[in-house]
Amino acid sequence: MADSIDPVEEGPAWWDHEAGPVVRPYMVTGGRVRPVTVDFDLITYLVATANLAVDTASPEHQAILALTQEPRAVAEVASRVDLPLGVVRVLLCDLLSEGLIARYDPPPTDHLPNVETLQAVIHGLRAL
Amino acid sequence: MDSVRSDNAPVPQALKILVAGGFGAGKTTLVGAVSEIAPLRTEEVLTTAGVGTDDTTGVATKTTTTVAMDFGRITINPSLVLYLFGTPGQNRFWFLWDELATGALGAVVLADTRRLADSFAAIDYFEQRKTPFVIAVNCFDNEQRYTVEQVREALDVDAHVPVLLTDARDRISVKTVLITLVEHVLTMVRTTVPA
Numbered sequence: 001m002a003d004s005i006d007p008v009e010e011g012p013a014w015w016d017h018e019a020g021p022v023v024r025p026y027m028v029t030g031g032r033v034r035p036v037t038v039d040f041d042l043i044t045y046l047v048a049t050a051n052l053a054v055d056t057a058s059p060e061h062q063a064i065l066a067l068t069q070e071p072r073a074v075a076e077v078a079s080r081v082d083l084p085l086g087v088v089r090v091l092l093c094d095l096l097s098e099g100l101i102a103r104y105d106p107p108p109t110d111h112l113p114n115v116e117t118l119q120a121v122i123h124g125l126r127a128l
Numbered sequence: 129m130d131s132v133r134s135d136n137a138p139v140p141q142a143l144k145i146l147v148a149g150g151f152g153a154g155k156t157t158l159v160g161a162v163s164e165i166a167p168l169r170t171e172e173v174l175t176t177a178g179v180g181t182d183d184t185t186g187v188a189t190k191t192t193t194t195v196a197m198d199f200g201r202i203t204i205n206p207s208l209v210l211y212l213f214g215t216p217g218q219n220r221f222w223f224l225w226d227e228l229a230t231g232a233l234g235a236v237v238l239a240d241t242r243r244l245a246d247s248f249a250a251i252d253y254f255e256q257r258k259t260p261f262v263i264a265v266n267c268f269d270n271e272q273r274y275t276v277e278q279v280r281e282a283l284d285v286d287a288h289v290p291v292l293l294t295d296a297r298d299r300i301s302v303k304t305v306l307i308t309l310v311e312h313v314l315t316m317v318r319t320t321v322p323a
Contacts, residue, residue, distance in 0.1 A: 025173050026173075041230070041231065042144065042170075042199075042211070042213065042227070042228065043142035043143070043144050043211050043231075044142075045139045045140070045142060047139060071138075071139045071140065073142055073209075073211065075168070075170050075197075075199055075211065075213070076168060076201070078170045078171075079168035079169055079170045079199075080168070084170075084171045084172055084173040084194070085170050085171065085172045086172060086173060087173075104139045106141070106142050106143070106144075106231055107141065107231070108231075112233065112260070112313060112316070112317050113143065113233060113313075113317075114317070115314065115317060115318065117141070117143075117208065118310055118313055118314045118317065119314070120204060120205065120208055121143065121204055121208065121210060121233075121310050122307055122310050122311060122314070123204075124202070124204030124205055124208065124210075125202070125204070125210075125303055125306050125307050125310065126303075126307060128162065128202070128299075128303055
């Protein structure tokens, strides 16, 4: 039975093997595995630009919005919503395209930080 | 209660340091010793395709593997935050390192003298990528089996690469490792960039 598993949009739900090789954690992304437009570094900072009253596509989107009411790095968001990084990146992409979140990337990756920054880090570590 | 974020709340600059080493070398312990938060864990779900993992012949369904990275955070000042990421210990997940290593300030290779060879891969990796690194020899049980020079010789690293003994559980000791790394990076920046 059910040898034909052509995807039918908005069609009846599939169960078990008929649903195809869906990796469970990616259910919340509707099976999307990659952000469509942009990627997010682990230490890209995120800040919600909307408050929590806004409607979002899923509770997971809402959870991210709640977390990023203050600036948070991608790795921290993923950890606190307890979803794999790949999943979180797809959700972040949704929020970004809906204008609900802003991203602040770390400095370009092809050079080391400047002397002032490094000195500030050393100073900060010594003061710990 | 959480305070309401003002619209111009400062977004800090984030820096990352990698903590690499073999399985069981004490990476998460080291991160936890200096992190201001209990180490957090992020996970990546991988399908077996291309991972070169265990033989799945005969397994009809798609299998997945979860790779965990533990990390911690140190707020240097309101505009500068340092993240410490423990690299996945299994060699076969190196492709994840690329993502981690991109833009990293530097790396700590945590070596276990009982299994020094476990750190060869990490050393090779950072040498090839020209990521600044230091080697921290984790002295378990306060037992110092080897001197720094013996370890340096065994690992065959360049003379300019700092090698130091550490106790990954000890905050002061780990602080010293991180300061040594950042000073090492500073030296590299100063010697490569014309003043």
